[in-house]
Amino acid sequence: MLLYALKRFLTTIPVLWIAITVCFFILRLSPGGPFDGERPLPPAVKQNLEAHYNLDKPLVQQYAIYVGNVLQGDLGPSFTSEDFNVAEQLKLGLPYTIIIGGAAFIIAVLFGILAGIYGALWRNAWPDYVLASIILLGLILPSFLLAPIFQLIFGVELGWLPVGGWGDGELRYIVLPVAVLALPHIARISRLMRGAMIEVLHSNFIRTARSKGLNTGPIVLRHALKPALMPVVSYLGPAAGYLLTGSIVVETIFGLPGIGRYFINAALNRDYGMVLGTVIFYMVLIVMLNLIVDILYAWLDPKVRSQ
Amino acid sequence: MIGRSYRENAADIDLTAPKGRSLKQDALRRFRNNKAAMTGVVLLILLILAASVGPSLLPFNYEDPDWSAFRVPPSIESGHYFGTDQNGRDLLARTLYGTRISLAVALVATLVSVVIGVTFGAFAGYLGGRIDQAMMRFVDIIYALPYILFVILLMVIFGRNVFLLFAAIGALEWLTMARIVRGQTLSIRQREYIEAARASGQSTPAIIFRHIIPNLVGPVVIYAALTVPEIVATESFLSYLGFGVQEPLTSLGTLIASGANVFEVMPWLLWFPAGFLVTLLLSLLFIGDGLRDAFDPKDH
Numbered sequence: 320m321l322l323y324a325l326k327r328f329l330t331t332i333p334v335l336w337i338a339i340t341v342c343f344f345i346l347r348l349s350p351g352g353p354f355d356g357e358r359p360l361p362p363a364v365k366q367n368l369e370a371h372y373n374l375d376k377p378l379v380q381q382y383a384i385y386v387g388n389v390l391q392g393d394l395g396p397s398f399t400s401e402d403f404n405v406a407e408q409l410k411l412g413l414p415y416t417i418i419i420g421g422a423a424f425i426i427a428v429l430f431g432i433l434a435g436i437y438g439a440l441w442r443n444a445w446p447d448y449v450l451a452s453i454i455l456l457g458l459i460l461p462s463f464l465l466a467p468i469f470q471l472i473f474g475v476e477l478g479w480l481p482v483g484g485w486g487d488g489e490l491r492y493i494v495l496p497v498a499v500l501a502l503p504h505i506a507r508i509s510r511l512m513r514g515a516m517i518e519v520l521h522s523n524f525i526r527t528a529r530s531k532g533l534n535t536g537p538i539v540l541r542h543a544l545k546p547a548l549m550p551v552v553s554y555l556g557p558a559a560g561y562l563l564t565g566s567i568v569v570e571t572i573f574g575l576p577g578i579g580r581y582f583i584n585a586a587l588n589r590d591y592g593m594v595l596g597t598v599i600f601y602m603v604l605i606v607m608l609n610l611i612v613d614i615l616y617a618w619l620d621p622k623v624r625s626q
Numbered sequence: 627m628i629g630r631s632y633r634e635n636a637a638d639i640d641l642t643a644p645k646g647r648s649l650k651q652d653a654l655r656r657f658r659n660n661k662a663a664m665t666g667v668v669l670l671i672l673l674i675l676a677a678s679v680g681p682s683l684l685p686f687n688y689e690d691p692d693w694s695a696f697r698v699p700p701s702i703e704s705g706h707y708f709g710t711d712q713n714g715r716d717l718l719a720r721t722l723y724g725t726r727i728s729l730a731v732a733l734v735a736t737l738v739s740v741v742i743g744v745t746f747g748a749f750a751g752y753l754g755g756r757i758d759q760a761m762m763r764f765v766d767i768i769y770a771l772p773y774i775l776f777v778i779l780l781m782v783i784f785g786r787n788v789f790l791l792f793a794a795i796g797a798l799e800w801l802t803m804a805r806i807v808r809g810q811t812l813s814i815r816q817r818e819y820i821e822a823a824r825a826s827g828q829s830t831p832a833i834i835f836r837h838i839i840p841n842l843v844g845p846v847v848i849y850a851a852l853t854v855p856e857i858v859a860t861e862s863f864l865s866y867l868g869f870g871v872q873e874p875l876t877s878l879g880t881l882i883a884s885g886a887n888v889f890e891v892m893p894w895l896l897w898f899p900a901g902f903l904v905t906l907l908l909s910l911l912f913i914g915d916g917l918r919d920a921f922d923p924k925d926h
Contacts, residue, residue, distance in 0.1 A: 333767065334767045334770055334771075337764075337767050338767075338771055341776075342779060345776075345779060345780065346779070455908075458911075459904055459907050459908055459911065460904065461859055461862060461863060461866075461903075463862075463863065463866040463879075463882065463883070463886070464882060464886075464900050464903070464904075466886075467885075467886040467889050467896060468900075470889075471889055471890070471893070475890055560771075560772050561772070563772070564772045564774050564775065567867075568863070568866070568867065571867065572886075582778075583867060583868075586778050586781070586782045586869065587868055589782055591782070594778070594779060594782050595779070598775045598776075598778075598779055601772070601775055602771050602775070605770070605771065605772065606770060606771075609770055
C-alpha cells in the first residue's frame with residue numbers, strides 16, 4: 320500500500336513539470352510582451368522593467384528561474400497589482416474558495432450517493448423518473464444559467480437569501496453559491512451511484528443475503544454500499560477539478576472574493592503573471608487532489624494495489 | 627441475424643434468399659425507435675433551420691437598433707416577438723444569430739478535435755510499443771488538467787478572436803477521441819488486410835489514412851456527436867465570462883451573460899437565449915446518447 324502511494328506520488332512530478340513547462344512556453348512564445356500596452360512605454364523604462372522581471376535574459380534561463388521560483392512557492396509578480404504578488408493574492412482568496420468548494424464537494428457527494436441509492440431502489444418507478452428528470456436538468460443547465468435563475472427565485476422573488484456577496488461569511492450568503500456549484504455534481508454522482516447500485520443489487524451475494532431473510536435496509540447499508548461506491552470514488556478526483564474550475568464562474572456571479580474572481584479579473588486585464596501563476600496553482604491543487612483520491616481508491620480496492 | 631425477415635402475408639413469399647440486415651441497418655432501426663433521440667433530431671433540424679434561414683426572414687438585423695423600440699417586452703403588435711434589449715436590438719434576431727454562431731463554433735471545434743484526435747489515436751495505436759506508451763502518457767497528463775484553464779490562458783495571450791476560439795477549444799478537446807481511436811486501432815491492426823497492405827510495401831501514413839481510419843467511422847461519429855454539446859457548453863461558458871464571442875457579434879453565451887445582468891428588470895433577455903441553449907443542448911445530448919445506444923447496444 321505504501322509502495323503504491325509512493326509510486327503514485329512519483330507520477331505526479333512529470334505531470335506537474337509538463338504542466339508548468341507548457342504554460343510557461345505558451346505565455347513566453349506568444350506575440351507581444353506584458354508591457355506592450357496601448358500606450359507604448361519609453362524604451363529605457365521598458366528595458367528597466369524587463370531587467371527587473373528577468374525578461375531580458377535568454378528564454379532557457381528565464382525558464383530555469385521561473386521553475387526555481389515556483390519550487391520555492393514564489394509564483395512571480397503580478398503585472399497589474401502593485402501591492403501583492405501572485406502568491407499573496409492567492410493566499411487572500413484561497414479560504415473563500417476552499418469553503419465554497421469544500422462545502423459543495425461534501426454536499427454533492429452526500430446527496431449524490433443518497434439520490435443514487437434511492438433511484439436504484441425505486442428503479443423504473445415514478446420516484447426514479449422524478450429523480451432522472453432532476454438529474455437531466457442538473458446535467459444540462461450550465462452553472463451560469465442556474466445561478467441567475469436561483470438568484471431570481473430565492474433572492475428576488477422569495478427574498479429568502481441574499482443575491483450575492485460574502486457578508487460576514489454567514490450561512491445564508493453561502494447557500495446559493497454552494498447549491499449552484501453542487502447541483503451538476505449531485506446529478507453526475509447520483510447517476511454513477513444508481514448504475515453501480517443496480518448492478519450490485521443483482522449480484523449473487525446480495526441474493527444470498529436476501530434469501531437469508533435480511534431486509535432491504537441492512538442489505539443496502541451493510542453489503543451493497545461499499546462495492547457500489549467504487550465508481551463514485553474514482554469520480555471524486557475529476558469532480559474536485561471541476562468544482563475548482565466551476566467555482567471561477569460561481570465566484571464571479573455571486574461576487575465572492577475567492578481565487579476564481581482574481582483569476583477572471585486578471586485574465587480580463589491581461590495580467591500575464593497572475594494568470595500564469597493561478598493556472599499553475601490550480602493545476603498543482605488538482606493533481607494533488609487526484610493523487611489523494613487515487614490512493615483512497617487503492618486503499619478501498621485491493622485489486623488496484625497489486626497491479 | 628441471417629434469414630430473419632418480416633413478411634406481411636404468405637402470398638408474397640418468394641424463394642430467393644431472404645435479405646439479411648447489416649449491422650448498420652440494425653443500428654439505424656434502433657436509433658429510429660428511440661423516441662428521445664428522434665425528438666432530438668427534429669428539434670435540432672428546427673434549430674438549424676431557424677438559425678440559418680431565420681435571420682434573413684426577419685425585418686430586423688441582429689446589430690442595428692430599432693430607434694422606436696428600446697427595452698420592449700415581447701409582444702406581437704410591435705413586431706418584436708422576443709422583445710428588444712437596452713440598445714433597441716431585436717432579441718429574436720439576436721437569439722437566432724447567436725444560435726448560428728454557437729452552432730458554427732461547435733461544428734468547427736468538433737471538426738478540429740476529430741482531425742487531431744483521430745490522427746493522434748490512429749498513429750499511437752498503429753505504431754504501438756514505446757511510441758504508443760509515450761503518446762498515451764502525454765494524453766493522460768493533459769487529461770488530468772482542466773482544459774478550460776488552457777483555453778483561458780490562450781484567450782488571454784492571443785486576444786479574443788473568434789477563430790482562435792474555435793481552434794483552441796477543438797485543439798484541447800481531442801483527448802477522449804484519441805483514446806477511443808487508439809483502442810479501436812489496436813484491434814484493427816491485427817487484421818489480415820492490414821498485413822496485406824504492409825506486405826505490399828505501403829507506407830505507414832498510407833496504411834493509417836487509407837486502411838485504418840476509414841474503418842473507424844462508427845465510433846468516431848458517435849463520439850463526435852457526444853462532443854458537440856460539450857463544446858456548445860464550453861463556448862457559452864467562455865463567452866459568458868467574456869473570453870469568447872465579442873460584441874456586436876453574439877452567441878448564446880454572450881446573450882445569456884448580458885441578459886443575466888439585467889434579469890430583474892428585463893427577464894426576457896435571459897429567458898429566450900437560455901431556452902434556446904437548453905433546447906440545443908438537450909437535443910444534441912439525446913442524439914449522442916441515441917447513437918451510442920444504437921451502435922453499442924451492450925451499453926444499455
